[in-house]
Amino acid sequence: MKTHGIVAEFSSPATLLEAATRIREAGYTRYDCHSPFPIHGMDSAMGLGRSPVGFIVGGMALLGASVGFSLQSWVNLSAYPLVISGKPVFSWQAFIIVTFALFVLFGAFGAVFGMLRLNRLPRLHHPMFFSETLSKATDDGFLVSVDADDPRFDEDETRSFLVSIGAEHIELVRGDV
């Protein structure tokens, strides 16, 4: 059976936050802190910057707005110009609502699918799912997972390091994909 990493359990959000800082300082890069809800301050404890999701949303929203506006302009100016109620063919004021709707729609697609892409989701399986304790992270557990492919990873050394920073339960994650 292949070793995929180590999962260690901590007792509270505060200890997990503390552990995150320690693990980062020890030079680990491929680890994650799992919790049932996002913990305030965890991004800086793990040394992670601001998520780039915002740029994806902004780009997509602007794309949506331009698609909306140009579709309406093209339809009215070139594809099928038709005077209705004596309004000008290019009545841009009337196009704003559909433009806005598509701005929001594309932006929302950007927010959801951009987030999923950045998280490498959806996926049906992940090596860490071989762990028996990780499932606590969706209930009331505060856990750290260290991937076996982290350059600093060593079964015994990592284990004793995690114990030294207050881990309460350590599990070696093994399984065959």
Added chain:
Amino acid sequence: MSVNTTTIKSTTASTVLEEAPLVQGGLTFQGITEKISGIVERKTPSLWWLLFGMALSGTLVLAGSIGWLVYEGTGIWGLNNPVGWGWAIVNFVFWVGIGHAGTLISAILFLLRQRWRTAINRFAEAMTIVAVICAGIFPAIHVGRIWIAYYMFPLPNQMDLWPNFRSPLLWDVFAVGTYFTVSFLFWFVGLVPDLATFRDRAKTKIKRFVFGALSLGWRGGNRQWRHYELSYLMLAGLATPLVLSVHSVVSTDFATSLIPGWHTTIFPPYFVAGAIFSGFAMVMSLAVIARRVFRLENLITIDHLEKMNKIILVTGSMVGYAYITEFFIAWYSGNIYEVFAFVNRGFGNYAWAYWIMFLCNVITPQLFWFRKFRRSIPIMFILSIFVNIGMWFERFVITVTSLSRDFLPSSWAYYSPTTWDVLTFVGSFGLFFTLFLLFLRFLPMISMSEVKGVMPEADPHHAHAGEHHGGTS
């Protein structure tokens, strides 16, 4: 002595200013998981089957009514000149309005950091989605020839025809379509961590696979939460102007026409306030029942309900203000036709509908000025039902009274619905409850991850957290 007085003063001040905890009854993180998952995991209660059976019969009534409509045509409804917009439009606006509470709670209250929203947002969002589905049926079926309803979308076709982008009815297609999609995405993104909880608790292989697929492989790691949280914030930011725009666009269906009583600039804000008002009332009616049936008193506390009642009071008063302003402006404009339209609303053929609306929307909600009534379950339940009724009548009054007394007195007529109008509307409630009951049965009705996140224990700087520190710090 003086020290003592200060202490007493400061404690009284803090007890007054401090909010009651959002989660009561000493529930732990695990307690919340058990409570919410337990509702879905236990054997289906017979009450659920009873209600589901009733709701499903309603859905069949809807299906039958629509079937007959498609076969026979819109002549089965009470529509005739000059009232060409009857119950179908009334019901559409009614359901879309109800569908506003969910996204308001999830988006606007999220941006305003109203943490009490976590107890009711999932539930209200599900209600929104279901209400918008019910709403969407009416414009789709009232086009008459349903088989070409896709003409509403800008699809290339062999006749090279395009929809009229200058028409508010087309704006509606985009506004409501976007609203449904964004509300659905928002709801689903919120569900993912809870679906992962269900996956991890699943006992059978099928459940593990279904929830495993639906939770998309969520692991609850901070590298995921980081993108997730910002994505959720972005969705809230996008949904906030959207929720305010949708009913504004719906109101332009009326406001951009020339019918007296419709052609007013007050419509967009007035419609939005009414939508939030009716939506909160529907959330209240459902929450009071669900709280009782599923024993959720510790999560949906009386404080939560009181806050919702305050919103009902505020939006109800805004609606009342709009009703009165309409009369004032009609008089102040000096336009006799405008004056006639409004006097006719209050004292004409449909005065009964107007006063039902006024009583239910403006007068009875004023009881919520009193704390005792805001915190009384029977009172709030009855008042919320009143608001639901009143808001349906508001749309009826706006749509029908204006049309039935249009420009030429020779064409004036009294509109009455037929049995098919009634059956279609009743059937839409059947569909609403069918879908909502399915949601209650199969999905977490309260957001577990968000409720846990607003508990004091979730804050890493929480006072009691120190005792777990051990030797590490």
